[in-house]
Each structure stands twice: as C-alpha cells, then as structure tokens.
Amino acid sequence: MVNKLKYLTMVSFKRKVITKWFVIANVLLALVLVGLFNIDSIINYFGGDFTSNQQIYVIDNTGKSYDIFVANMQEITKATSSVGDYKYDISNYDGTLKEAKDKIAKDKKIWLLVFDNDATNIIKATVVSYGYIDTINYQLLASSINSTKSVIALAETSISEEDLAKIMTAPTITREYVDVTKKTTDENMEMIMSTVFPMLILPFFMLTILLVQMIGAEVNDEKTTRSMEIIISNVSPKTHFFAKVIAGNLFVLVQALLLLVYAGIGFVIKMLTNPGFDSNGVTVVIFDSFKQIMKTNLADKLLYIIPLTLILMLITFIAYSLVAGILASMTTNIEDFQQLQTPIMIVSVIGYYLSMMAALFDGSILIKALSFVPFISAILSPSLLVLGYIGVKDVLISILLMMITVHLLIKYGLRIYKVGILNYSSSGLWKKMFTALKD
Amino acid sequence: MLKVNNITKYYGTLKAVDELSFEVLPGEIFGLLGVNGSGKTTTFRMIMGLLEPSSGTVTLDGKPINYDITDTIGFLTEERSLLLKLTVLEQCLFYGILKGMKKDEIIARVDYLLNKFQIPEYKNKKIKELSKGNQQKIQFITAILNNPKLLILDEPFSGLDPFNVQFFEDEIKEMAAKGSMIIFSSHRMEHVELFCKKLSIIMRGKTVLSGELKEIKERYRKKNIFVKGDIDINKIKLIKGVVSVEAINDQFIIKIAEAKYVTDVFNIISKMKNITKFSVEEPSLNEIFIEKVGESYGQ
Numbered sequence: 183m184v185n186k187l188k189y190l191t192m193v194s195f196k197r198k199v200i201t202k203w204f205v206i207a208n209v210l211l212a213l214v215l216v217g218l219f220n221i222d223s224i225i226n227y228f229g230g231d232f233t234s235n236q237q238i239y240v241i242d243n244t245g246k247s248y249d250i251f252v253a254n255m256q257e258i259t260k261a262t263s264s265v266g267d268y269k270y271d272i273s274n275y276d277g278t279l280k281e282a283k284d285k286i287a288k289d290k291k292i293w294l295l296v297f298d299n300d301a302t303n304i305i306k307a308t309v310v311s312y313g314y315i316d317t318i319n320y321q322l323l324a325s326s327i328n329s330t331k332s333v334i335a336l337a338e339t340s341i342s343e344e345d346l347a348k349i350m351t352a353p354t355i356t357r358e359y360v361d362v363t364k365k366t367t368d369e370n371m372e373m374i375m376s377t378v379f380p381m382l383i384l385p386f387f388m389l390t391i392l393l394v395q396m397i398g399a400e401v402n403d404e405k406t407t408r409s410m411e412i413i414i415s416n417v418s419p420k421t422h423f424f425a426k427v428i429a430g431n432l433f434v435l436v437q438a439l440l441l442l443v444y445a446g447i448g449f450v451i452k453m454l455t456n457p458g459f460d461s462n463g464v465t466v467v468i469f470d471s472f473k474q475i476m477k478t479n480l481a482d483k484l485l486y487i488i489p490l491t492l493i494l495m496l497i498t499f500i501a502y503s504l505v506a507g508i509l510a511s512m513t514t515n516i517e518d519f520q521q522l523q524t525p526i527m528i529v530s531v532i533g534y535y536l537s538m539m540a541a542l543f544d545g546s547i548l549i550k551a552l553s554f555v556p557f558i559s560a561i562l563s564p565s566l567l568v569l570g571y572i573g574v575k576d577v578l579i580s581i582l583l584m585m586i587t588v589h590l591l592i593k594y595g596l597r598i599y600k601v602g603i604l605n606y607s608s609s610g611l612w613k614k615m616f617t618a619l620k621d
Numbered sequence: 622m623l624k625v626n627n628i629t630k631y632y633g634t635l636k637a638v639d640e641l642s643f644e645v646l647p648g649e650i651f652g653l654l655g656v657n658g659s660g661k662t663t664t665f666r667m668i669m670g671l672l673e674p675s676s677g678t679v680t681l682d683g684k685p686i687n688y689d690i691t692d693t694i695g696f697l698t699e700e701r702s703l704l705l706k707l708t709v710l711e712q713c714l715f716y717g718i719l720k721g722m723k724k725d726e727i728i729a730r731v732d733y734l735l736n737k738f739q740i741p742e743y744k745n746k747k748i749k750e751l752s753k754g755n756q757q758k759i760q761f762i763t764a765i766l767n768n769p770k771l772l773i774l775d776e777p778f779s780g781l782d783p784f785n786v787q788f789f790e791d792e793i794k795e796m797a798a799k800g801s802m803i804i805f806s807s808h809r810m811e812h813v814e815l816f817c818k819k820l821s822i823i824m825r826g827k828t829v830l831s832g833e834l835k836e837i838k839e840r841y842r843k844k845n846i847f848v849k850g851d852i853d854i855n856k857i858k859l860i861k862g863v864v865s866v867e868a869i870n871d872q873f874i875i876k877i878a879e880a881k882y883v884t885d886v887f888n889i890i891s892k893m894k895n896i897t898k899f900s901v902e903e904p905s906l907n908e909i910f911i912e913k914v915g916e917s918y919g920q
Contacts, residue, residue: 189718408702412763415669415696416719418688604671610633
C-alpha cells in the first residue's frame, strides 16, 4: 500500500523541481551569484580597477607641504583600515598645472593636489579630479590637508622638534565599558554585522516569497482545474495540506542548499583567480567582514547563533507555508491569492527592514518586543542577537512563540483548509471560514 | 449496494438536499436528474465523502463511506478535473496511485483503455494539448482506472461527439454488466433513457419523481401517437382527449391526455387519406422531466 502522504509530497516536490523553469532559474541564479562574488574581476575585465591604489599627484608650491602631507595620509589610512581598505600612491608632480590637468583628462582616475602659500591661512590647497570624489576619500584628503596645515603652523612657531613629534603622534585610546559583558571585539563585530547580516538573511526573505507563492499556485491550480475533488476523494484534506507544506519546505531547503553551492563555486573561482584575496571591490564587504569576524571571538558565538537562527527560520518557513496553504484554499484563483498574500509579504518586508536598521535601535523596547512577534522574529531576532541587543534566552522565547503559532495554524487552519479547498465561490467567503473555525 | 438514506444538506440556511433517498444495486445504472443547482453535485459530494450530510446516511455495502473504501469508487466530475500541465500517463499515474493502485497495474490499464478509446498516441501528450472531447475521454479513463465498484458519472457526455458517446455508452454498459454500481447524471434525457433502469428527478434538493423508468413511463398517463399521412389537423384537435398536434418533418405527433382516447383518435384518422403510420408510444423521459420539473418550478 502506497503511503499517500509520502506520495503526494514527492509528486508536489517533483512538480516544483523537475521543470525546465526550475533549471533555467537556477542556471541564472548560479550565474548571478558567481558573478556577484567575482564582480570586481568582471568589472576589471571591462576596464574597471579595484586592485590598484589611488594615484595622487602633488604640486607643492609651498616647498614644505609634500612630505608632511604624505606622512599624514599614511597615518590616516592606517587609522581607518578597520572600516575600509584605502590605499594611495602619492607622488610629487614635476610638470606644470596645465600639464597635470591634461594628464587627468587622459587618465581620469588621477587626482591632483596643489599646495600654495596663503597670507592669512598659511597654506591653501586645490584638489583637481576629472569627476566627483566619493565622500570618504574626500574626507581623508581634507583631514590630511588640515593636519598638514597644523604641522606647518606648529613648525613655524618656536616649538621644538621633539614636542612637535609628540603633538603629531596619535594618542593611545583605551576603551572601557561599565557593562562588564561588553568587549571591544564585540563592538567591532556589531559594526561589521550590521552591514553583513542583512545580506546574509536576504536569501531567507527571497525564499519565503518563493515558498508562499509556490504553495499558493499549486493549491489554486488543483482548485481551478477541479482535480482537488478527485484528490480529496482519495486522501484526507489533512494529508493533502501536510503534503503541500512538507513539499514546499523541502523545495526551499533544496533551493537554499543550491544557493550555498553557487556561492561556494563563486568563492572558489574568486580564490583561484585572485589568490591573494586582497582586492578592493564590491564583494569585499563580505570577505573583509569575514576576515574581521575571524579576528573577533564571533567564531565561538556562531556556534549557537547559527543553529538558533536556522531553527527559527525553519519553523518560520513552516508557518509561512501553513499560512500560504490556508489562504490558497480560501481563494478561487491565483489572482485572488496574490492579493490575499500581500499582507504576509508586508510583514516579511517590515522584518527585513527592521533587521537592516537594527543597529540604530539599541535599547529600543519596541524593537525588542517586535523581535518576539512571529514571522518578524525569524529575521529580526537573529539580527539583534548578533548585535548583542538580545540574548539567547530571548531567541529561545521567539522560537517557542513561533512553535505555538505553528500549532495554532495547524489546529485552526486545517478547519479552514477542509472547507476552503472545495469552495469555489467568493461570496460569503469570510462567513464560511469563520463558521469553519467554529466547527 | 449503495444506500442513500434520507440525506439532507444545509449550506447555512439554504437546504441544498432535502431528505433524498435511493438505492443502487450491483449491476444497476441509476440516473440522478435535475436542472442546474438542483442538488446533484452536492449529493455526489456527500456520496464521495467530500461533504458530511447534515442528516441521513450514505453506505456502501453497509459501511459508511470513508477513506478506507474510496479506493473502490470512481468519480467523474461535471467539470474537467485534470491537471493540464501533466501528460496523460502522468495524470493517470497520479490518480491511480491515490486510488491505491500499483504503477505497473496502472500503466497496463492505461494502455488498454487508450487503445479501447482509440487514442493510444496521446499517452505521453500533455493534457492541455488535447481537444475538449479527448480531455473528457481521459477524464473518463481516470474515473474507471481502478475498475470501481461504484462509479459516479456527473455529465459524462459533455463535449463528446456522437461517435465518442457510443464508446462511453459501451464502456458504461460493460462495467454495469461486470457488476459495478453506476450513478449517472445528465441533462441529455436520451442518454439516461438508454442506460438507466431506475432514476430520481430532483428539484431544489427534493425528489419530485423516483422509481423504475418503465414504471414511471407507464404511470405517466399522457401518450404520443405518431401518424404519417394526409390528416386534417383542425379536425383532430377537436377530438376529446387530444392535447396537441405537432407536425415534425414528415409526420405528426398527437399528444393525448390518456391512453383511453387512442381508439377515438384511431377511428377518425383511419378515415383520412394515405395513412401509412399509426403508432402509439410512451412519452419520452424528456417530456416527463420537463413536465415534472416545470410543475416544481411553478410551485
């Protein structure tokens, strides 16, 4: 005797996976992911360059600014290495201003800095570039120019070289926390993870949408073709419901694993094409963050953060698929289902945006409370845990609440599902569903 | 034996089926007739166990219908219940396995039935690529895949040409001969007359006429007299008991209120010229249906 639940699950799963569209979508996903991981190499291939240092020509008309400026730039880039890899090749330019500008017109990446004497402000500087300079680079330049001016100003006073050296040396900054549980490494990690974590949970968000839409489309397909009547005359609505939920989640797991494989392939290709891994491209946000994470004690924390996050996400996937099945059973066509699923998607989007901005909300009771709300918790709760705003106990509460939600969805949702799947009329829909809930 | 015992079904305050009862024995073809919205589909759903009756019972061989015995039932719904993206074989495998059949058994049966219905070339074609008539054939095949003990056919001839109707008729009769219980619903009364020995006509969920087809026709007092020849219609209309006279093609149909008026009509017509046909026949089921349902509509 065939196990009908197993059979229905496998049929539903195969219908999602063994299609040309699944293959096409995954080929595209693989290309996109591998491409994203190697975007700097791709851009380089078409003329972009993330690996070379920024070239700065200096025309020092003051005769005293160049060396000080170079020293300041080295100090500043060293101090800011934790937030970015900014490297400069600074050289004295022997030609005229016009020649330098002509050179910039040809090689658009070069910047020119002209130092001149100034009667009132000691020195003045002109920054010449072909186009715009990004904010961080500009601020680094401006800081170095300011420091250069300060050094020259101090040097022109009667201050000794020894004192001048003391003034120029960066002071030691010791970080202390009243909260004994806080550590400098965690502070760095918070900064890093507020950037990285939303990127890592984006696939969860995408897979949720995919899961809801797939289950909705399948249930609606069986309803609109009336094959539902034949299926339900042979298997119970409960079996049918669980088969859809299991198959949907199985599909999402397979898709998630495939995304990991594609990311792995992208990573390997990057390693092979760029062994030093010392690039300065778009994807370095993740790679550099990874390097930074390894410097912190996050590796230990990941041992419980990853399993807790996965458990919470898995239970949330189940809850989403239950909701999708229930809503699909209530609607009579895919268009109605898509309208009905919008509120779920909005909840998911809210969770995603809150998690992206979580770093801004330290201490907010509302955000902490929202991290317990089922469906939102899957994204927000791990984000807050990573940032250290909530503890393991809070995540466990979120998991428990999510499990209660799943239980209630099964208990009451199944009643709606039983009535909904054989209902082909939208008139008096909500009344029918409330009646079903009471039965 | 299928026993539908006094079933009633309410949808909210609407009574969709009202104390309906009938029995179908092995080898019998039972006709359940009614206009759209009369409660046929609700009745079928209750028989299939898809809906719970508000009161009354449905039993098959003395047992209530549940998922333990639905594997022995075949169901053809009024609307196409096929997954259009699947191939014919995939669809048959899907429904067959849900009926508890084995894969090899299904494939062998599909081959047999596709050959019987003269469409073996469609085995691996997608259902959406088939014509409406061929889709109906596939739907019928999926309903009889498991050689059901009880077969429910809701409008089985929908979308079929006369040639294919004949295929269906032969198969249905063959199944009945093998002992299957068959419940049949159709708007086409000539089909019902061909198959059903017993029938019920329902209106707003309530039985308005029920019994053996032969008895129903006998009980029906009106008769039709078919006449060919040169007759004076106005003279015939004046005969007591004549309800109407219609000229259809090369013959006349004289409807009389009761059989006892046949002699009076015959005596007058026999005096008219070129009479080549005088035949007294039972009214068609269609006439009975229209009259009975019409009465009910009026109420």
